[in-house]
Amino acid sequence: xxxxxxxxxxxxxxxxxxxxxxxxxxxxxxxxxxxxxxxxxxxxxxxxxxxxxxxxxxxxxxxxxxxxxxxxxxxxxxxxxxxxxxxxxxxxxxxxxxxxxxxxxxxxxxxxxxxxxx
Amino acid sequence: xxxxxxxxxxxxxxxxxxxxxxxxxxxxxxxxxxxxxxxxxxxxxxxxxxxxxxxxxxxxxxxxxxxxxxxxxxxxxxxxxxxxxxxxxxxxxxxxxxxxxxxxxxxxx
Numbered sequence: 001x002x003x004x005x006x007x008x009x010x011x012x013x014x015x016x017x018x019x020x021x022x023x024x025x026x027x028x029x030x031x032x033x034x035x036x037x038x039x040x041x042x043x044x045x046x047x048x049x050x051x052x053x054x055x056x057x058x059x060x061x062x063x064x065x066x067x068x069x070x071x072x073x074x075x076x077x078x079x080x081x082x083x084x085x086x087x088x089x090x091x092x093x094x095x096x097x098x099x100x101x102x103x104x105x106x107x108x109x110x111x112x113x114x115x116x117x118x
Numbered sequence: 119x120x121x122x123x124x125x126x127x128x129x130x131x132x133x134x135x136x137x138x139x140x141x142x143x144x145x146x147x148x149x150x151x152x153x154x155x156x157x158x159x160x161x162x163x164x165x166x167x168x169x170x171x172x173x174x175x176x177x178x179x180x181x182x183x184x185x186x187x188x189x190x191x192x193x194x195x196x197x198x199x200x201x202x203x204x205x206x207x208x209x210x211x212x213x214x215x216x217x218x219x220x221x222x223x224x225x226x227x
Contacts, residue, residue: 002163034215043219044161044205093160103149103166105213112160 002098003027006110013084014118021079021113023094029074030096034107035067038091050077084117091115120144122218124206129224130196138191138204138221146211152180152191153205155220161205165191193223201225 003026011019023033033050048069049057056069068080077096081088091114095107121143130136142150149168153161167173167182167189179192191204206218 006160044217046215046217049214091158103168105149105209106151106163106166107215108163109153109160 002100002106002108004094004096004108004110006094006113008113009111010114010116012116012118015085016083019081019084019115021081021092021094021115023077023079023096023110025075025096025098025108028096028098028100030077030098031074032097033071033077034095034097035069035077035079036093036095038093038112040091044093047079081115084115086117089115089117120208120210120216122206122208122216124204124218124221126219127222127224129226130193132196132198132225132227134196135192135194136196136223138193138206138223140189140191140206140218142187142189142206142208142216142218144208144210144216147184148209148211148213150180150182150189151207151209151215152178152189153207155203155205157202164204196225198225198227 005024007022031052035047036044038044046059047062050069050071052071058064071077093112095109098106124140152164154164155161165180172181177194182189203220203222205220207215
């Protein structure tokens, strides 16, 4: 159990375009999902917490108008990178919080999405 | 502020044992997690400790001392595939995960 999928796994796009990344919990319902970004050889950086049916909570320094998050159902959260620029190129990883346990509150990660903006 | 400390890098030999330490200072405590992350991949869940003591799971064990704000991950009978980064994360009083920067473990033959 506790499988999280992420789509697409790879995206190459032109500067100025928007990119949507989907995160799904496949065998459990997740009221809370998380979006992380990771640059090469650096640690995970939490971008935002996605809550089903309400607005996402963004970490300091993360532009909410640039990184749009929608958590419309208990199994799906989407991250849209709007007007992407080369500096947005990174590894984007989502996780979903599984309340079933044990242990409860464990975050399970999707496989990640590599974004390359040309 | 909240802080998680773990060594940046460690090297060990195939077949040996290695201990990766993690110390933390957080606002509240609702458990400590260890994750493994291979290069270019997402983290995978390894272990969870919320009470003091040792949790054993196959070749991997995790220890917690809440009074000392300390945990370690013990890896036995090291295999080349264990080369990865190991992330320590603490869940604070708001059930938010505070992440360490990770320890890169290099296994040599």
